[in-house]
Amino acid sequence: MSTINHVLVTGGAGYIGSHTVVELIEAGNKVTVVDNLSRSEYKIIEGIETITGTKIDFHKMDCLDAEALHKLFSQNKFSSVIHFAAFKSVNESVAKPLSYYKNNVGSLIVLLDVMKTHDVKDLIFSSSCTVYGQPDQIPVDESAPFKKAESPYGSTKQVCEQILEEVATEGFRVVSLRYFNPIGAHPSALIGELPIGVPNNLVPYVTQTAAEVRKALTIFGNDYNTSDGSCVRDFIHVSDVAGAHVKAIDYVNKQSKSFYEAFNLGTGIGVSVLELVKKFMAVTGIRLNYSIGPRRPGDVEKVYANPEKIHKAFGWQTKYDLGQSLLHAWEWEKKLRDI
Numbered sequence: 001m002s003t004i005n006h007v008l009v010t011g012g013a014g015y016i017g018s019h020t021v022v023e024l025i026e027a028g029n030k031v032t033v034v035d036n037l038s039r040s041e042y043k044i045i046e047g048i049e050t051i052t053g054t055k056i057d058f059h060k061m062d063c064l065d066a067e068a069l070h071k072l073f074s075q076n077k078f079s080s081v082i083h084f085a086a087f088k089s090v091n092e093s094v095a096k097p098l099s100y101y102k103n104n105v106g107s108l109i110v111l112l113d114v115m116k117t118h119d120v121k122d123l124i125f126s127s128s129c130t131v132y133g134q135p136d137q138i139p140v141d142e143s144a145p146f147k148k149a150e151s152p153y154g155s156t157k158q159v160c161e162q163i164l165e166e167v168a169t170e171g172f173r174v175v176s177l178r179y180f181n182p183i184g185a186h187p188s189a190l191i192g193e194l195p196i197g198v199p200n201n202l203v204p205y206v207t208q209t210a211a212e213v214r215k216a217l218t219i220f221g222n223d224y225n226t227s228d229g230s231c232v233r234d235f236i237h238v239s240d241v242a243g244a245h246v247k248a249i250d251y252v253n254k255q256s257k258s259f260y261e262a263f264n265l266g267t268g269i270g271v272s273v274l275e276l277v278k279k280f281m282a283v284t285g286i287r288l289n290y291s292i293g294p295r296r297p298g299d300v301e302k303v304y305a306n307p308e309k310i311h312k313a314f315g316w317q318t319k320y321d322l323g324q325s326l327l328h329a330w331e332w333e334k335k336l337r338d339i
């Protein structure tokens with residue numbers, strides 16, 4: 001008989017975190033959420049409660065606060081931790097690199113230290129395909145070397161992975177998941193992404209333009225060496241990303257020794273920015289106001305995953321396609337705007 005996991009989810013009110021909490025609860029796990037709500041809102045926790053019919057054990061807490069974390073770990077016997085709590089804006093990281101290192105790297109170190117003290121050894125870490133930069137080979141697999149990071153944000157993910165690889169030898173069992181481009185929202189439209197101010201990411205910009213919150217979408221560049229000249233990415237439904245974390249917990253549970261392993265978490269399908277925009281118009285029937293603008297500094301031309309390793313190790317597959325992902329993103333935007 002398997003025991004119930006008690007999973008601590010840091011950043012559980014965030015975009016990927018909240019969807020993961022839903023999947024964890026639906027798979028029968030006990031979950032505790034910490035989040036400082038600096039980049040999210042309590043209504044996301046309420047959305048999770050409505051979807052799952054479960055009261056969430058929520059703690060408004062900062063992961064840099066070692067004392068508060070120690071207290072929480074003393075009061076609970078966590079079986080594993082999923083660490084989402086981090087800043088993720090590429091632009092902001094260029095303007096405020098120190099706050100990115102402090103928050104993203106600092107909180108990981110505090111968390112590892114607290115975990116060690118309380119003998120909690122299993123960790124799933126949120127990494128990013130940004131660690132690869134522009135890879136030499138596409139689809140990119142996990143053996144590709146890290147290139148110089150394009151931003152302090154990317155650099156924090158590289159540094160965190162390196163720390164984890166080294167620290168794992170102290171008895172930890174660690175999986176890093178390198179996310180490609182998570183998009184969409186829970187099919188219920190009760191939780192989704194809450195971008196702060198003007199969105200940097202493509203899909204929130206698309207849905208806000210469709211909702212007439214933004215006048216027009218600018219496509220950053222049409223002179224790349226791709227089929228239609230726009231950049232190519234691997235867009236993956238956020239609930240599929242979330243589901244992989246449940247499998248990651250199972251995977252870690254099965255290992256007898258300490259280890260560190262990184263996995264690509266993408267669909268394996270490259271989609272161009274223009275293709276995505278056209279797909280959005282096709283599935284929603286909305287004519288999107290868009291134009292072509294200059295390239296955005298720091299963008300890689302083309303990146304998509306080779307997801308073979310995660311397929312084999314986790315027995316995980318995606319459930320949603322691009323059209324469903326975009327429809328769910330639009331349903332969420334409409335709910336946010338009362339459209």
Ligand code: UD1
Pocket residue numbers: 088089090128129130179180181200201202203205217218219220221231232233273296299300303
């Ligand atoms: C990047 C990182 C990703 C990170 C994410 C966090 C890479 C390959 N990916 O994603 O790891 O987690 O930032 O924010 O480095 N675009 C437009 N118009 C817009 C917005 C975006 O054309 O208004 C284009 C971009 O130029 C890009 C694509 O859409 O080609 C996707 O952009 P975005 O959603 O910001 O994600 P990435 O930059 O790929």
